[in-house]
Amino acid sequence: MLHNNSFVQSQMSLGQKLLHMHWFFIILLCITATVGFAMLYSAAGGDLDPWASRQMVRFALGLLGMTVVAVTDIRLWLRFSYGVYFVVLALLIAVEIAGFVGMGAQRWISLGIFNVQPSELMKVAVVLALARYFHGGSIEEIERPTFLIPPLLMVAVPAFLILRQPDLGTTIMVVFASIGIFFAAGVRIWKFVLVGGVGLASAPVAWFYLLRDYQRARIMTFINPEQDTLGSGYHIIQSKIALGSGGVFGKGYLMGTQGHLNFLPEKQTDFIFTMLAEEFGLVGGLGLLALYILLLFYGFSISLSSRSHFGRLVGMGVTITFFLYIFINIAMVMGLIPVVGVPLPLVSYGGTAMLTILFGFGLLMCVHINRDLTIGRRDSGDDF
Template sequence: MTVSALSRPGERDRLIVKFSEIDWLFALALSLIAGAGALMMFSIAGGSWEPWAGAHLFRFGLLVVAMVVLAMVDLRVWFGIAYPLYIIGLLLLIAVEAVGDVRLGAQRWLSLGPFSFQPSEVMKLGIVLALARFYHGVSADDARLSWKLLIPAAMIAAPVVLVSHQPDLGTAILIALTGLTVVVLAGLSWKIIVAGITAAIAAVPPMFFFVLHDYQRKRIETLINPESDPSGSGYHILQSKIALGSGGFLGKGFGLGSQSQLNFLPEKQTDFIFATLAEEFGFVGCATVLFLYGAVIFMALRTAGVAHSHFGRLSAAGVTATFALYVLINGAMVMGLAPVVGVPMPLLSYGGTVMMTVMIGFGLVQAVRVHRYSEVTSGKGSFL
């Protein structure tokens, strides 16, 4: 009669040790951010758990459990699925081009029966894992400057082009910046970094006139002068600025935000929930939430720093970069410092797909922490 792994003392003890290695302060910070989001959704729904707050907390609860389960997964397993996940993500993006659902003028979704999802979310994690695996087997000299850099460049360019064509400029930028962050952290030569920044700046004018769609150019023009069309393209930014400014230092009070309660502020539960927070809880509320975001980023980077394997360091840092870019882009967008590109504030905003991507990514970060002493080999000892 076979005894299950869970009933064997050795296996049970190992699971207990792994469970104790999870950063529970990190989980608490995530919970406080998600709780703040639910609080704002409860407020803007007129003191009701429906339709947003209850679903938001339920999803987060399930995904915290998923994060803990994923933290137990050995890094060699994550290493083994890195390339397959990237390839699956790429194939799904190609499938979007062929049979994807069109909503609000964009072809970004795939439907599987009653469920629909955005394959670009799969790629946000796939690009991090694939690049981390690639650089795990590359020497420091090759990572700094060699012809092999064409491989990660192609790996980043392929999903960026496909996502841009949907069109989804915000997600394309996020994937590109995340991939470039991993490449830089892997040891890229400063000469290439400077040359790349120079080339990117030089490419802005021709991209603006010949590559961007009309509505994308309009977003940039609106960013520069939102007052030119206050009831049209500039409406989102202007209403967001009004909400931000009217909150003052302490805010108007819970449930008393006029911009959100009276529906002047668009997408108040998703893209512009940070403006809702600012109006009701003011500078103090915003600073508190940003402190929590900073704490999450700091703890995740600290985990990346203690990993013994190059794969673990780069994958944890890449996931953290994605999270930090979400916060940076949404914050800049809400304050009128960046075009409105539909990037939500992670865990604070309503939306299951982005929350799932973030929490699975943090499951990987916690797996790096739990298995930080594990050595991942790229030879016969690896899964692929």
């Protein structure tokens, strides 16, 4: 019966696939993105230019891309996961060699028509690669420490490259999303404890040799923002003022003073949540959070309802990545964690992040469409 089902599913027409997309999830996506457009409109002082209009175009293109990813056969994704991973890794290395410095960090690479941040794409690529790897491993194999060496390298190499750019936020996201996948794949908990312990022990080394001055400054600033109110601590203090002065119901749409008077740094990108919470207050902030929680909930449920381990791991990886975006960004603007430069998914202005997220959600939709398809452990899609 299971085989039968999988047979049926693999034979689904394009129309059937589209029908099987998780439409409520997509509606939630659109609502969230619309909140983003509204905030970008406000950030521009009540103007579609320069941000909201472009963001709309990107979202529309992104939705299209998402649909293409979703209707692609999941076994094709399984088959090319490593391929995708290595292409992105190559781009990352290219950035190291040829990329140009944008916004003070070497993150961008020009692909002719547009510039991309390979580090953003790596967030999804590493999910694919790890999912493929763990899909192929039995429970017994996962118990073997040597089995864990290749996936660790799969994470460590890009993480090291991204940290060198330097992009602490993305590094953290790649590492933590990977830990989530390792965890979900069933790696023993004591191993996490062990690695965590070693990591903590080596933290001083990282502090002195891996982190750049500005990253250290950000962490110091986070610990005591008041010490430098006009320097690095300025962003956090101003952001907290904006949030706090918003109160329960906010100052009203387009009425935020902190944002419009430029007290807020990067109000259209990293600090857009602050603007929302200033103009719409606690109610607005919780509203957006509720939208995110719903998206996360459906992400989880899609992941859990997949009959293939690859699908489950991809779904879980994408959901964790999405969660990390949300948590890191909001915690950062509220002064809970250091400012590391992670955008608010679907809302912040920015093309690559939008692309990454919708690519990820495309995979999630793909998992959903193929939820009843089982794929053998050794079946890497070569023989479909």
